[in-house]
Amino acid sequence: MATYKLYYFDARSRGEPARMLFALKGQKYEDIRFKYGGEEWPKIKNDKSRFPFGQVPTLAVDGAVIPQSRAIYRYLARKFGYYGNNAEEDRDIDVLCEIATDIENEIAPLFDEEDAEKRQAALIKSRDTNLKKFFEFLSDYIQKSDGIYLIGNRITVADCVVFNILDFFLDSVLVAKGYLDSYPVLLKYCKSIMDDSTLSPYLKSRPYTMY
Numbered sequence: 001m002a003t004y005k006l007y008y009f010d011a012r013s014r015g016e017p018a019r020m021l022f023a024l025k026g027q028k029y030e031d032i033r034f035k036y037g038g039e040e041w042p043k044i045k046n047d048k049s050r051f052p053f054g055q056v057p058t059l060a061v062d063g064a065v066i067p068q069s070r071a072i073y074r075y076l077a078r079k080f081g082y083y084g085n086n087a088e089e090d091r092d093i094d095v096l097c098e099i100a101t102d103i104e105n106e107i108a109p110l111f112d113e114e115d116a117e118k119r120q121a122a123l124i125k126s127r128d129t130n131l132k133k134f135f136e137f138l139s140d141y142i143q144k145s146d147g148i149y150l151i152g153n154r155i156t157v158a159d160c161v162v163f164n165i166l167d168f169f170l171d172s173v174l175v176a177k178g179y180l181d182s183y184p185v186l187l188k189y190c191k192s193i194m195d196d197s198t199l200s201p202y203l204k205s206r207p208y209t210m211y
Contacts, residue, residue: 004029005060006072007050009036011209012168014069014104015057017160018076023202024155025080070097077157089151096141096150096158099134100165106130111174120176127179138162139185148192155198163193172211 004022008015010033022029034041034056045054052058052067059066059075066072077083077093084090106126113119127135147153150162166186169179180186194203 002062005032006030006057007032007034007060008057009034009041010207011036011211012164013211016164017073017157018057018059018069019206020160020164020199020202021073021076021080021082021157024082024160024198025076027080070101073097073157073161077160082155082157082160084151084156089156092151093156093158096138097161099137100161103131103134103165119174123175123179135180135183135186138166139183142185142189148189148197159193159197159199163190163199166190167194168211174211 004027006015006018006022006029008018019031041056045051048054050058050060050065052065055067057069057072059072061075066075074083084093107123110119110122110126113122142150145151145153149155150158166180167190169175170187170190193199
């Protein structure tokens with residue numbers, strides 16, 4: 001039986017979709033979390049046997065290391081049965097996951113701003129400009145989907161990744177409340193995943209983190 005070790009910070013962000021997939025499968029793993037600003041991570045980040053690029057998340061599977069977050073999600077989804085059932089579903093999953101990546105890449109630099117008011121202003125501007133096309137696409141896609149999930153009325157890695165990035169805007173100390181209020185379809189989707197999905201037990205019991 002395979003053994004799994006997931007290395008990340010004590011946060012949701014890029015580590016959380018992998019944790020969701022482990023929870024969905026009921027697969028045991030070591031959830032190794034580093035404290036932001038703590039002393040442990042700087043001391044070990046140059047250990048290329050565990051962190052080939054000096055960054056996390058990484059996933060060790062029987063000693064073999066997967067160093068990129070999206071590669072981790074895709075590996076676990078295929079291994080555990082949470083990818084598509086055909087080429088068309090795989091295609092849509094890939095599109096949705098790449099949209100989440102684009103959103104993440106857009107907002108990540110904004111958090112270098114330490115002034116909270118300036119950061120919020122930058123986030124709001126981004127929501128109404130560069131991110132608008134992504135939020136509108138996701139809203140349209142969700143409205144056309146059959147049921148509460150994005151693909152084929154069953155949960156897939158796409159739900160883990162898309163919910164995770166949207167949840168960041170709803171439950172993070174870094175983002176103003178009401179950030180997604182102009183996208184009720186996205187809010188309804190997130191509430192359904194939180195309250196009425198196969199992910200709900202995990203989401204309601206996971207450790208609280210600020211982001």
